[in-house]
Amino acid sequence: MNGISRLIPAILFCFLPFCSFSQKDTSKIKNGEVDLYKSACKLVDSAKYKDAIILLKKAIKIKPDYAEAYNKMALVKLKTQDYKGAEKDIQAAFKIAPDNYESQKLMGILYYETKKYKEAKATLDSAAALNSDDIELYYYQAKLMYDGKAYKAALDKCSDAQELNPKYLDILFLKGDIRFAMKDYAYCIKELTEAIKLMPVTNPNYHAYQVRAKARFEIGDFKNAVNDWNVYIEAYPDEEGALVARGACKIETGDNTGAIVDLDAAIKLNPKNPVSYNYRGVAKGESRQFVEALKDFDYAIKLKFDYAGAFVNRAAVKFASKDKRGACDDLNKADSLGDEMAIKLIDTYCKH
Numbered sequence: 001m002n003g004i005s006r007l008i009p010a011i012l013f014c015f016l017p018f019c020s021f022s023q024k025d026t027s028k029i030k031n032g033e034v035d036l037y038k039s040a041c042k043l044v045d046s047a048k049y050k051d052a053i054i055l056l057k058k059a060i061k062i063k064p065d066y067a068e069a070y071n072k073m074a075l076v077k078l079k080t081q082d083y084k085g086a087e088k089d090i091q092a093a094f095k096i097a098p099d100n101y102e103s104q105k106l107m108g109i110l111y112y113e114t115k116k117y118k119e120a121k122a123t124l125d126s127a128a129a130l131n132s133d134d135i136e137l138y139y140y141q142a143k144l145m146y147d148g149k150a151y152k153a154a155l156d157k158c159s160d161a162q163e164l165n166p167k168y169l170d171i172l173f174l175k176g177d178i179r180f181a182m183k184d185y186a187y188c189i190k191e192l193t194e195a196i197k198l199m200p201v202t203n204p205n206y207h208a209y210q211v212r213a214k215a216r217f218e219i220g221d222f223k224n225a226v227n228d229w230n231v232y233i234e235a236y237p238d239e240e241g242a243l244v245a246r247g248a249c250k251i252e253t254g255d256n257t258g259a260i261v262d263l264d265a266a267i268k269l270n271p272k273n274p275v276s277y278n279y280r281g282v283a284k285g286e287s288r289q290f291v292e293a294l295k296d297f298d299y300a301i302k303l304k305f306d307y308a309g310a311f312v313n314r315a316a317v318k319f320a321s322k323d324k325r326g327a328c329d330d331l332n333k334a335d336s337l338g339d340e341m342a343i344k345l346i347d348t349y350c351k352h
């Protein structure tokens with residue numbers, strides 16, 4: 001008996017740590033869906049969407065009425081353009097919490113992304129009645145205004161958003177688009193330059209480089225426009241419009257050889273675009289390849305018989321080739337098509 005009593009403290013000593021560990025582990029299991037949700041949110045922020053979905057599904061399996069997890073899954077599916085899946089998750093969240101603000105906002109975003117703009121506006125406005133201090137809500141409201149060409153109202157909404165976060169990248173990118181549409185090119189460049197400085201190196205917004213390149217072309221900053229097109233084309237090497245635009249910029253910087261290379265590539269992608277032949281004709285003309293330049297202008301006009309700019313450019317090459325009559329005929333044709341430069345050139349070169 002005394003021997004047994006001496007063993008009891010030893011037995012308790014062995015079992016007490018085990019009991020304590022078991023209770024702590026049970027507590028973790030009870031809150032497992034929250035931990036999974038938090039981990040999924042971090043993955044969403046890092047654009048690791050597939051991994052986030054796996055964790056969110058596990059969280060919902062633990063807690064089937066987890067509205068926040070359904071909303072977060074809907075957000076991920078919106079970002080990956082799985083619109084049917086997003087709608088299904090939003091509806092699931094609505095069933096759990098009918099007046100859920102996040103679900104209202106996400107449904108508005110879904111309507112916007114699927115081009116149901118009337119429904120998007122109504123739903124986002126309803127969401128704003130529940131919570132007006134959400135920068136993402138402001139962003140989509142501003143996008144709707146921008147799409148409807150209500151540019152000043154869109155800028156005002158962007159300003160409201162920037163009061164919450166002056167460095168919110170999506171707003172800065174959108175402001176650049178709005179400024180470009182308003183032909184306010186200097187401010188467009190300013191907004192996009194700020195955004196490009198702030199954006200993560202691992203996830204660049206190439207659209208920003210594209211718009212800034214166009215704005216720089218408009219103000220005559222051709223060298224920096226070429227630099228922006230270089231970044232964009234590195235990401236999208238087979239985009240015909242970008243190659244044509246960079247070719248046009250290179251002509252303005254005197255890099256006619258580089259322009260011809262870009263325009264050759266553009267024509268290979270689309271041999272029926274008269275603009276490419278017109279610009280290549282200009283580059284060849286500037287390089288004094290007059291015969292080849294005329295061939296390009298002829299073909300541009302064959303593809304587009306009322307291409308006034310091509311008639312003016314062909315006239316310039318004909319003047320350089322000592323074909324004054326042919327040049328003046330081209331200028332008269334351009335004038336009949338409404339080209340404003342043609343009449344000035346006619347007055348200067350064809351009336352004596």
